[in-house]
Amino acid sequence: MxxxxxxxxxxxxxxxxxxxxxxxxxxxxxxxxxxxxxxxxxxxxxxxxxxxxxxxxxxxxxxxxxxxxxxxxxxxxxxxxxxxxxxxxxxxxxxxxxxxxxxxxxxxxxxxxxxxxxxxxxxxxxxxxxxxxxxxxxxxxxxxxxxxxxxxxxxxxxxxxxxxxxxxxxxGISGTPDKSILAKAYTMFQEQFDRKWGGFGTAPKFPTPHHLLFLMRYAEVEKAPEALKMVEITLEAMARGGIHDHIGGGFSRYSTDKQWLVPHFEKMLYDNALLLWTYAEAYRITRKELYGAVARDIADYMLRELADGGFYCGQDADSDGVEGKYYVFTPEEVKAVLGDEDGEEFCYYYHITDRGNFEGKSIPNTIGNPAEDISDLERHKIWKKQLYDYRLERTRLHKDDKILLSWNAWAIIALVRAGDILGEPSCLEAAVRTKNFIEEKMIDGNQRLYLRFRDGEAANAGQLDDYAVYALALLELYQATFEIEYLSLAVLRAKQMRELFEDREKGGYYMTAFDGETLISRPKETYDGAIPSGNSVAVMVLQKLALLTAERTWQEAAERQMRFCAGEIQRYPVGYSFALMALTMAFYPHRELVCAVKERIPEELKQYVSQYGADDISVLVKTEKNEEELLKYAPFTAEYPVPETEPAYYLCENGTCKMPVTSEVVKTWILGNNPDIL
Missing domain, CATH: 3.40.30.10 (Glutaredoxin)
Structure with missing residues (x-):
């Protein structure tokens, strides 16, 4: 039948x-x-x-x-x-x-x-x-x-x-954006924060990585150590808990309890991409090895389990019709795989007991272990690999092998950030492969995006999230590589985003295009739920383009979207954490740096971006080869000649530009760990 x-x-x-x-x-x-x-x-x-x-x-x-x-x-x-x-x-x-x-x-x-x-x-x-x-x-x-x-x-x-x-x-609601919105959100996060186990509110608990990204950004711009402390408590608790797959890597969708022990076992691409970005960013700020190790663990999971040209949607909670069966163990199983002595040590460390913590069996976790024991020991890697191989043979998970454009764009963003911060070229390579897959498989004859690809077929017209998140992903690729192709494509997708979705009358962006299918209502989503909304991403894209290009068109579009988002945010600021991240780019000092170089992009520039992040500085690279193309998007760079010898760096801050400096100054800037030298 x-x-x-x-x-x-x-x-x-x-x-x-x-x-x-x-x-x-x-x-x-x-x-x-x-x-x-x-x-x-x-x-x-x-x-x-x-x-x-x-x-x-x-x-x-x-x-x-x-x-x-x-x-x-x-x-x-x-x-x-x-x-x-x-x-x-x-x-x-x-x-x-x-x-x-x-x-x-x-x-x-x-x-x-x-x-x-x-x-x-x-x-x-x-x-x-x-x-x-x-x-x-x-x-x-x-x-x-x-x-x-x-x-x-x-x-x-x-x-x-x-x-x-x-x-x-x-x-119809709009507002005047100012820093008070950020402070109000921060206060609400403090009120909702679980100081023992991290996260916000009570069970069930969702990772909601964009909350943590906002708090890290707020900690930096407002010199608020308490904001960073909330992030660290949460990231460590999640890393120790059963929501983190200690055997195969990656994170489940949410925890059913307040201490992150028992997850709802399904794993989604978007969660893991956003968590990869979050743990990598925490490592950039703190240089704590735990965060770097967890970020690498997530990237390994995504590339091993979900990557195939693009990235698949996720993996099921159930196997053989039983929720969580794939993930849980008994002491006898562990010892049968690792041997009695190693198995007993593994069970002790990861809390695998006869009593169990989930329906008579145990979800591996390190809750309550001494902090110094968190490090990923070599023999633990060997044990995990043995148990991972055993788990694959014992039972299988259903995998949703659709490739969704917006979710893949989140993966690109996360891989670029993580690759830069962790010094992992394989992450950037994977991000470029994913971008190439989208360009080859998910674009129609009119240069419009498709939403989904599966089994050789691209289908369904791209929606706001597809254009906005992909534009942001292309800007991240540009910031990491300074290849003009990525900036060109980002501008194209951002222009299409405005043409297809922007509500010029009341502000904001509709979810579906003006020439799309007619439903009973036309949604305009703003709330940053499990994934940041297309409207929140749009304000970040527009603000980044405004700062990069200094073009009035982008500045005006960014201001319109900021006013729209401000109106939405005022009602419940913690529901719009990704939009708040974007607003910090407008509220706090931001620098623009142009590197004019004859041919080869200087390594010290890439090193700076990876070491200090890309949220408070916009960088353009002008070469003899890309000069004509770059002038289309950033005409102001006509004033910066390409030198015959070593690179020249032009730094502007708060509307004031400084005299050009050389590579030696920039090297001192980086090696001296002092981004204010320029």
């Missing part, structure tokens, strides 16, 4: 291709059939590595009786939220408005005109513990559709009106 999902590329949709439910993919065919047959639409949204999506599938969508109810009374549609984040955003806002909560699987029932009148998340097959069952819901809705359809349609209209009205009201 199979349905229409068997012809799809999405791993999530393919997981449901053999269901007895007569699923349709999202599209005109399904809605036309619903209209022709006068049936409501049952919409289910999830993703392939989602544990509760699997549970609902096994309980309900593989069940003949549930399928009979759906097939008789509804037209059923499955959507992969990662392939269609716009559809997910629209209907998640409905669920949150109606129920006060959201999550996946997302369950929506709506009219053939796509107007929802019922929303929820996971439902068991039958009612239990006061929670309604899916079969009861389907029976009741089918009856209401026959007897009180007008009432359901009126409710749907009211829901749509409220969602659209709320969107208009939120889009």
């Amino acid at each position: 199979s349905n229409r999902l068997k012809n799809e590329k999405s791993p999530y949709l393919l997981q449901h291709g053999d269901n007895p439910v007569d699923w349709y993919p999202w599209g005109d065919e399904a809605f036309k059939k619903a209209a022709d047959e006068n049936k409501p639409v049952f919409l289910s949204i999830g993703y392939s590595t989602c544990h509760w999506c699997h549970v609902m599938a096994h309980e309900s969508f593989e069940d003949e009786k549930v399928a009979e109810l759906l097939n008789k009374n509804f037209i059923s549609i499955k959507v992969d939220r990662e392939e269609r984040p716009d559809i997910d955003a629209v209907y998640m806002s409905v669920c949150q408005a109606l129920t006060g909560a959201g999550g996946w699987p997302l369950t929506i029932i709506m009219t053939p005109e796509q107007k929802p009148f019922f929303a929820g998340t996971y439902f068991p097959k039958g009612s239990r513990y006061g929670q309604p069952g899916l079969t009861d819901i389907l029976i009741q809705v089918a009856a209401l559709w026959q007897t009180r359809r007008k009432e359901l349609e009126d409710n749907a209209e009211m829901i749509i009106d409220a969602i659209v009205r709320n969107g208009r009201e939120e889009s």
Whole structure:
């Protein structure tokens, strides 16, 4: 038995291709059939590595009786939220408005005109513990559709009106950005901080790396050691906990408890990319070996498990239908692999016990170990490799092998930053390979971006996140290599971002392009949730381009976006940590450095950028070869002649430019660990 999902590329949709439910993919065919047959639409949204999506599938969508109810009374549609984040955003806002909560699987029932009148998340097959069952819901809705359809349609209209009205009201808010927003956010982070275990709030705890990136930036610009302390407590606690895969590397999506011990075991590319950036940045600031070791561990995981031209989405929490089975051990298993003596030492160090810490087995962790024992000893590497190989043979994880453009752009950013900071050329090489993959596989004949690539097919029009994050990734590649190609491509994608998504009337950027598919509402996401929003990334891209090029067009676009973001941020600053990072570039002193050199880019310049970071300085390199191209993007560099002999460095700060200096001065600047020498 199979349905229409068997012809799809999405791993999530393919997981449901053999269901007895007569699923349709999202599209005109399904809605036309619903209209022709006068049936409501049952919409289910999830993703392939989602544990509760699997549970609902096994309980309900593989069940003949549930399928009979759906097939008789509804037209059923499955959507992969990662392939269609716009559809997910629209209907998640409905669920949150109606129920006060959201999550996946997302369950929506709506009219053939796509107007929802019922929303929820996971439902068991039958009612239990006061929670309604899916079969009861389907029976009741089918009856209401026959007897009180007008009432359901009126409710749907009211829901749509409220969602659209709320969107208009939120889009109309703007503000005047100033440093007080940053201070307010910092105070709120202090209030929510768990001083024992790190992180913010109580269980479940999410890593939310952009919170930590903002706090590190705030610590530097405001000389606030407490901000850095919050970051360090969190990073160390996460590194020790079970959320960190001590055997195979990388991090799970979140912890179910406050001490980061028991994770929800799925691993996502975006989490690991953002955590790679965060641990590398912490190493840059503190030079503590723990952070460098964890950053290398994450990069190794990403390159080993997820890389194939581009990077795959992630890995499942379940194996053999059991959550976490892949990750847990018993002392007997460990000793069988490592031998009694080494196995006993490993179990002691990583807390593998007979009692266990997760359903009778143990998640490896180093919680409570002395700080000096955190170092990655050579024999521990050998033991981990042996257990990793054993784990691969014992059971396998499902891997979502879609390649999403925006998530791959986050991987590029993280790999560039980590490669620079850690001195790991392999990271930069991987970032360049990923950029090349995107350029070769995920761009159409009109130079527009695709959102997804899988099994030889690129599909779905790129959305705001794809253009914004990719533009930022290209700027990071430029800052690391000073290859003019990356700056040229970054400008192209940023221009397209403005043309396709910017709301010139009310500010901000829509999630979908003006010429894209029409849904019941047009989302404009600003909240920095699990991933920074496209609007937050947009303000960083625009601000970086304004500082790099000194062009009024970019400066004005950056100011518009900062005003828009400021209006959003004022309500709940800690929900916009990535946007706050971008605002620091405008609020605090920033330097612009032009290196004019005949041919070869000086090593001391690359060394400076890698050693001191790229957040408070914008660097352009002008050579004889790239001069003509560079003038297109930064006309002001016409005033800086390329010297015949050694490089000349021109530094500007706070609107004042200094006399050019030579390489010897820059070397002294770096070796003296004093970035103020110039």
